[in-house]
Amino acid sequence: MSFELIIVGGGRMGSALAEGLLSARWCEPGQLAIVERSREQREVLTEGFTGVAVLASLELGHVGPGTGIVLCVKPDHAEGAARLCAAVGVTRLLSVVAGLSTARIEAAFAGPVAVVRSMPNTPVLVRKGVSAIAGGSHVTAGDLDWAESILGAVGTVVRVTEKNIDAVTGLSGSMPAYLFLVVESLIDAGVHQGLSRDVSRQLVIGTFEGSAALLVQTGESPEELRAQVTSPGGTTAAGLRMLEGRAVRAAFLEAVAAAAERSRQLGR
Ligand SMILES: NC(=O)c1ccc[n+]([C@@H]2O[C@H](COP(=O)([O-])OP(=O)(O)OC[C@H]3O[C@@H](n4cnc5c(N)ncnc54)[C@H](OP(=O)(O)O)[C@@H]3O)[C@@H](O)[C@H]2O)c1
Numbered sequence: 001m002s003f004e005l006i007i008v009g010g011g012r013m014g015s016a017l018a019e020g021l022l023s024a025r026w027c028e029p030g031q032l033a034i035v036e037r038s039r040e041q042r043e044v045l046t047e048g049f050t051g052v053a054v055l056a057s058l059e060l061g062h063v064g065p066g067t068g069i070v071l072c073v074k075p076d077h078a079e080g081a082a083r084l085c086a087a088v089g090v091t092r093l094l095s096v097v098a099g100l101s102t103a104r105i106e107a108a109f110a111g112p113v114a115v116v117r118s119m120p121n122t123p124v125l126v127r128k129g130v131s132a133i134a135g136g137s138h139v140t141a142g143d144l145d146w147a148e149s150i151l152g153a154v155g156t157v158v159r160v161t162e163k164n165i166d167a168v169t170g171l172s173g174s175m176p177a178y179l180f181l182v183v184e185s186l187i188d189a190g191v192h193q194g195l196s197r198d199v200s201r202q203l204v205i206g207t208f209e210g211s212a213a214l215l216v217q218t219g220e221s222p223e224e225l226r227a228q229v230t231s232p233g234g235t236t237a238a239g240l241r242m243l244e245g246r247a248v249r250a251a252f253l254e255a256v257a258a259a260a261e262r263s264r265q266l267g268r
Contacts, residue, residue: 002064003033003053005150008081009073010036010045010054013096016125017070018049020154023127033062063088068146071095071105075266082108094133094147096120098169099266102136102162112138116147119168120154122176129155130172134162166267170260178255183208 004027007014018034021027029051035058036042045054055062069090073081078097085093086109094116095105102115115136123129131151135144148157160168183204190200214225230236243249 001053002062002067004031004066005068005070006033006035006058006062007070007072008035008058008085009071009077010034010041011072011074012125013120014070014072015045015048016127016154017072017096017150018045018052020124020127021150022049022052024153026149026153035062058084058088060088063090065091067092068150069093070150071097073097075099079104079108086110086113092143092146094118094150096131098173099263101267102134106136106138114139114143116143117162117165118147118151119165119173120151121172124151124154127154131155131157132160132165132168132172133157134160134165136162166260166263167256169263170256170258173263174256174259178252179208 005021007018010018014034014036018032021032022029029049030053032049033053033055034045034049035055036045037056039056042054042056045052067090069085069092071078071081071085071093075097078095078100082093082105090109090113092114093105095102096118098119100117102117105115105117106113113136116133116139117136118131118133120129120131124131129151131154133144133147133151144159148159151157186204187197187200190203191197195203211225214220215222218225226240230240
């Protein structure tokens with residue numbers, strides 16, 4: 001029996017995608033399969049995804065002319081998994097594998113294959129991710145629409161060229177960690193000012209969520225929103241002056257540059 005979509009690798013990312021796709025009614029459970037080599041994880045998936053085929057390996061009969069693959073394994077396993085896809089006649093593949101170029105995936109196939117590479121981030125686990133997609137050498141507009149519809153089930157999608165994927169990795173790929181560091185530091189700062197950790201946590205996380213909603217819902221720029229809370233000579237101005245003096249802006253520029261460069265190194 002062939003499937004509409006097969007997710008290869010049913011770990012954190014593969015499960016999040018399966019959940020998003022089924023919630024968005026992208027396909028019926030019976031049209032979706034997850035190939036997962038870990039027996040324990042297959043048991044978890046079978047329990048969690050009623051009606052979805054959970055398979056130990058990818059076989060010839062699973063792949064029909066329209067079957068798409070989403071490659072969701074760790075980078076070390078990805079080229080091996082791509083070769084298995086090639087052996088069963090896959091012609092369209094979306095990869096979420098960090099650092100693996102479309103050319104390297106294409107090289108696993110004897111003939112032309114439509115490969116779309118993506119860089120999602122961890123908020124896809126709560127269907128609030130941001131993913132960038134880039135097409136390989138045999139990709140059509142239809143293939144990009146297909147990939148966008150899949151990742152769109154777990155958040156928003158932007159299209160870039162593949163040479164920008166390392167920049168995306170350094171920015172939105174790593175950004176949840178940058179922001180969690182900011183949140184962590186601010187919670188500590190509240191404690192240093194005499195607040196209990198619990199109160200500080202509530203204040204910081206609530207403000208984080210509210211500020212993100214303000215940005216999204218008002219459509220105003222971050223500069224405008226920052227100016228609105230910065231009275232001349234006031235408390236926020238005093239705090240911001242300290243942050244500028246400590247070169248926080250430059251630190252973020254350098255952090256994204258370092259992460260993007262590390263992504264380039266890992267891809268080589
Ligand atoms: N998690 C994120 O937020 C995130 C963000 C951006 C990109 N990514 C990318 O997403 C990919 C998956 O990450 P993850 O966190 O979901 O990894 P994960 O939790 O380790 O899941 C991968 C699963 O695939 C299985 N597997 C490996 N080779 C297989 C094969 N040939 N056939 C079937 N199953 C196979 C693994 O089994 P074993 O445990 O037995 O190896 C594991 O259960 C990575 O390449 C990563 O770069 C993840």
